[in-house]
Amino acid sequence: MVFATWMASAAPAQATATTPSLEDLSSLSIEQLGDIQVTSVTKVAEPVRKAPASIFVITHDDIIRSGALSVPEMLRLAPNLQVEQTSASKYTIHRARPER
Numbered sequence: 001m002v003f004a005t006w007m008a009s010a011a012p013a014q015a016t017a018t019t020p021s022l023e024d025l026s027s028l029s030i031e032q033l034g035d036i037q038v039t040s041v042t043k044v045a046e047p048v049r050k051a052p053a054s055i056f057v058i059t060h061d062d063i064i065r066s067g068a069l070s071v072p073e074m075l076r077l078a079p080n081l082q083v084e085q086t087s088a089s090k091y092t093i094h095r096a097r098p099e100r
Contacts, residue, residue: 033048034049035048035049036047036054038051038057040055056081057066058075058077062077075093079096080095080096081095082096084092
């Protein structure tokens, strides 16, 4: 399971990175897409092609649009995660199994 934030490919790892538009991404080659920097569970920026697992990016705009107010609510936006509330203040998070 990887919770990643988007980092612009030329920018150093920062919490205030800008998210490129879909048009910007669609103009990149496969090699350039693989060089996009992400910060995952290791907390170290690295090219997405070297990331240890699949990554689903939840952007600031995604969070604002969803109205999520807690980390579990934000993680529910990722299609590869299953978030369950087990008590009033506890959650379990599982990697969702692909449907076959």
